[in-house]
Amino acid sequence: MTAEADEPADVEAAVADAHRREWGFVLAATVRVAGSVDLAEECVQDAYGAALDTWRRQGVPRSPGAWLTTTARRRALDVLRREQTLRRKLPLLAEPGVTPGADEAMVDQEGEVITDERLRLVFTCCHPALAREAQVALTLRLLCGLTTAEIAAAFLVPEPTMAARVTRAKKKIAAAHIPYRVPGTTELPDRLDAVLTVLHLVFTTGHAAPAGADLVRTDLVARALDLGRVLHALMGDEPEVRGLLALMLLTDSRRDTRVDAAGRLVLLADQDRDRWDQAQVLEGLALVHDLHHSRVGRFGLQAAIAAEHAVSPSYAETRWGRVVALYDALLREWPSPVVELNRAVALAEVAGPEVALAEVDRLTADGRLAGYRYLPATRADLLRRLGRDAEAASSYDEALTLTDNEAERAFLTRRRDDARRR
Amino acid sequence: MSEYLILIYGDERAYAATDDAFNLQLMEAHNRFSEQIAEQGGKMVGGNALMPTGTATTVRGDVVTDGPFVETKEALGGYYLIDANDLDQALAIAKLCPAPFGGVEVRPIMSFPEE
Numbered sequence: 134m135t136a137e138a139d140e141p142a143d144v145e146a147a148v149a150d151a152h153r154r155e156w157g158f159v160l161a162a163t164v165r166v167a168g169s170v171d172l173a174e175e176c177v178q179d180a181y182g183a184a185l186d187t188w189r190r191q192g193v194p195r196s197p198g199a200w201l202t203t204t205a206r207r208r209a210l211d212v213l214r215r216e217q218t219l220r221r222k223l224p225l226l227a228e229p230g231v232t233p234g235a236d237e238a239m240v241d242q243e244g245e246v247i248t249d250e251r252l253r254l255v256f257t258c259c260h261p262a263l264a265r266e267a268q269v270a271l272t273l274r275l276l277c278g279l280t281t282a283e284i285a286a287a288f289l290v291p292e293p294t295m296a297a298r299v300t301r302a303k304k305k306i307a308a309a310h311i312p313y314r315v316p317g318t319t320e321l322p323d324r325l326d327a328v329l330t331v332l333h334l335v336f337t338t339g340h341a342a343p344a345g346a347d348l349v350r351t352d353l354v355a356r357a358l359d360l361g362r363v364l365h366a367l368m369g370d371e372p373e374v375r376g377l378l379a380l381m382l383l384t385d386s387r388r389d390t391r392v393d394a395a396g397r398l399v400l401l402a403d404q405d406r407d408r409w410d411q412a413q414v415l416e417g418l419a420l421v422h423d424l425h426h427s428r429v430g431r432f433g434l435q436a437a438i439a440a441e442h443a444v445s446p447s448y449a450e451t452r453w454g455r456v457v458a459l460y461d462a463l464l465r466e467w468p469s470p471v472v473e474l475n476r477a478v479a480l481a482e483v484a485g486p487e488v489a490l491a492e493v494d495r496l497t498a499d500g501r502l503a504g505y506r507y508l509p510a511t512r513a514d515l516l517r518r519l520g521r522d523a524e525a526a527s528s529y530d531e532a533l534t535l536t537d538n539e540a541e542r543a544f545l546t547r548r549r550d551d552a553r554r555r
Numbered sequence: 556m557s558e559y560l561i562l563i564y565g566d567e568r569a570y571a572a573t574d575d576a577f578n579l580q581l582m583e584a585h586n587r588f589s590e591q592i593a594e595q596g597g598k599m600v601g602g603n604a605l606m607p608t609g610t611a612t613t614v615r616g617d618v619v620t621d622g623p624f625v626e627t628k629e630a631l632g633g634y635y636l637i638d639a640n641d642l643d644q645a646l647a648i649a650k651l652c653p654a655p656f657g658g659v660e661v662r663p664i665m666s667f668p669e670e
Contacts (some may be wrong), residue, residue, distance in 0.1 A: 262642055309663040310557045312641040320643075 147193040148184050155198035156278030157363070158239070161250035162202045164313060167209035170257075170275065170303050176212070180205035199239050202247050251276065252367050253313045255360075259328040260311045267302035268331050274299055276363075277356045287338060287353055325368075329377045329432060332360050336381050342538055349392075354385055365420075375420045376433030382417035383439035386410040398544035402448040414443045431467035434459055453482040470501040474511060486518040506535035510545065517552055526552040558600060558664035559645040561635040565657030566628060567607050584653040591651045592637055597644055602635035629657040636664070 160177045167173040180201045194200040239247045258271040269288070273279040279287075285295035305311065316324040339353025361378040368374045390404040421440040424433045438459045445451040460476035473496055481489035493512045502508045513528030529549035536542055573581075592599045608623040608630045623630060635652065639645040642663075649661045 260642075262646070308665070309559075309661075310641040310645075312643050314641075314643070316643075 141189060144185065144188045144193060147188060147197060148181060151184065151197040151201060152181060152278055155201060157251050157254065157276035157360075158198050158249060159201045159205055160275055160278075161254035162247055163205040163209055164254060165248075165250050166206045167213070169307055171307070172209055172212060173205070174275070176205040176208040177201070179208055196239060199247060202239070249367065250313075251363055252315045255328050255364070256315055256324060257306060257311055257313050259324070259331050260306075261324070261327060262309060262311055263302050263305065265331070265334075267298055268327065269334055270295060270299050271302050272331050272360070273335065273356065276360060279356070283352075287350060325371060325373065328364070329373055332357055332364070333377060333380075333432070335360070336384075340384060341541075349388055351388075354381075354388070357381060358385065372424055372428060373430040373432045375423060376430060376436045379417045379420035379424070379436035380432055380439055382413045382420070383436060383443050386413035386417065386443065392540055396540055396543075397547075398540045401442065406445075406447065409443070418443060429462075429466075431463060434463040434466060438463070451482070453479055457483055470496055470499070471505070471507075474502065474505075474508060478511060481515060481518075486515045490515040490519065504535060506532055506541070508532075509535070513545075513548065513552075517548065522552040522555045525549075556598070556638045556640060557645075557666070559637050559639055559642075559649075560662045560664060561602075561637060561645075561649050561652055562631055562660040562662065563633045563635075563652065563654050563657070564627075564629045564660065565632050565654055567609075567630050567632065569656035570632065571607070581653060581655065588635075588652055592635075592648050595644060595648045595651070596640065597648050598638040600636040600638055602633070604633040605631065607632075632657075 160173055163173040163177050164170060167176060183204055184201060255272065255276060258275055259268045270284050273284050281296045281299055282292050285292040335353055336357035339350040339357060342350045358381055361381050364374050365378045386409045387404060390408045391399055393399050418440055421436050438456055441452055441456050456479040457476060460472060460479055463472050477489045477492040480492060493515060496502055497508060509528045509531035513525045513532060516525035516528060526549050529545050529552065533542060533545050589599050611623040613620045613622060613624050637645065637648060639648060645661055649659050652659050
């Protein structure tokens with residue numbers, strides 16, 4: 134503890150900071166003691182409330198996370214002692230066995246090391262017995278400490294709907310005894326894939342918001358990056374964990390150049406590459422470099438594609454042949470029409486827009502991407518490049534019916550009007 | 556340990572069309588399954604096959620009607636009641652349960668705090 138009491142504003146900032154950084158750690162450690170997510174959440178909430186008061190009087194502790202964990206766990210134990218009958222039926226089963234290690238051990242007031250339990254928590258949140266949307270909501274709520282209102286706003290769902298979703302998921306965890314455990318080696322690949330998919334979904338929802346005034350929801354992007362770093366610290370040996378973190382870093386490094394001063398969308402070809410976040414680029418490239426020594430999965434391959442763009446001095450000088458080859462490898466790993474569409478964009482640079490358009494038309498005919506806004510947008514761009522302006526304009530119109538994002542709408546409208554004028 | 560009910564759903568018409576050899580195989584598969592429950596670390600508490608829904612009678616209040624509660628293509632045809640450590644173990648067991656013309660649903664048994 135620091136010797137003297139801190140300024141109230143400083144304390145508030147310290148609590149807010151601890152909320153942002155430590156919520157998942159504190160909650161995960163408390164679930165182990167409380168045996169139920171609901172009780173743990175209550176106790177952690179209380180601990181943050183107590184922190185505001187105690188830290189004002191006694192100063193901000195050296196390790197806020199440890200203080201909060203000790204306080205929350207004590208509260209949980211108090212409640213459990215009072216409700217002995219409940220204790221016989223612990224809804225969440227914490228199993229010994231795989232103990233996740235962290236780089237920096239956190240030590241509580243009594244000098245005991247507090248184990249980082251966040252891996253258990255993330256695997257519980259992303260359990261296959263829960264629907265994907267519930268997995269996402271629980272992860273944001275329990276590991277990032279987002280409120281139900283914040284999650285509802287991020288995913289454009291009415292708050293009562295999101296509240297019901299979270300409540301139902303928590304009830305199922307307790308009633309069906311979804312374990313609080315890192316899966317064993319045989320289940321791990323599938324289970325880890327679900328965790329990474331959830332993180333990636335949070336990231337992409339933030340990176341290209343489906344609706345709203347801003348193209349990027351920086352709050353969601355930051356949360357996804359935070360979680361990616363936590364996973365990387367705890368499971369850095371898993372290539373796909375490294376791949377996903379690299380992918381998110383390299384993609385996000387372009388954030389400031391994706392819209393111009395007026396908030397208008399700037400395509401990859403026209404972005405000012407000098408303004409890409411170099412720290413993020415370097416961190417991402419280092420992670421991709423490590424991947425060459427291991428079997429690369431779908432996130433690693435996407436990161437490798439992002440890395441090709443990151444190292445290329447300009448759009449024209451991009452090694453498009455390599456990009457197409459990486460998309461081919463990605464398609465083998467992860468057959469998906471969205472990947473085929475992205476491959477077509479790269480193919481246009483190697484084989485020309487006409488060849489790419491044939492690919493896009495094949496994708497349009499096959500129907501799996503019906504309603505996907507980037508399909509008509511890509512088609513429109515290829516038609517524009519081929520000088521087929523009337524067809525381009527109608528494809529832009531089609532894309533416009535599919536997006537509510539203001540930045541994207543402005544871009545598509547501008548392109549459509551250009552095509553009509555020519 | 557917690558109890559889970561494994562409900563076996565399947566297309567009744569497909570079951571009706573099977574021959575003796577198939578039925579014998581299916582019976583053996585179920586016998587093997589009861590051993591596999593223990594191999595997975597669980598315990599079989601009970602289980603039964605049900606007569607087809609054509610034999611079902613539904614009662615709502617005072618009204619008695621011929622037929623199942625809900626008409627579905629894939630009907631409930633049998634169940635196992637098992638004891639497992641947690642949902643992961645229960646699901647590992649459920650994956651081994653024979654259900655050639657459909658699938659299974661796993662439902663936790665509701666437990667009540669003891670007095």
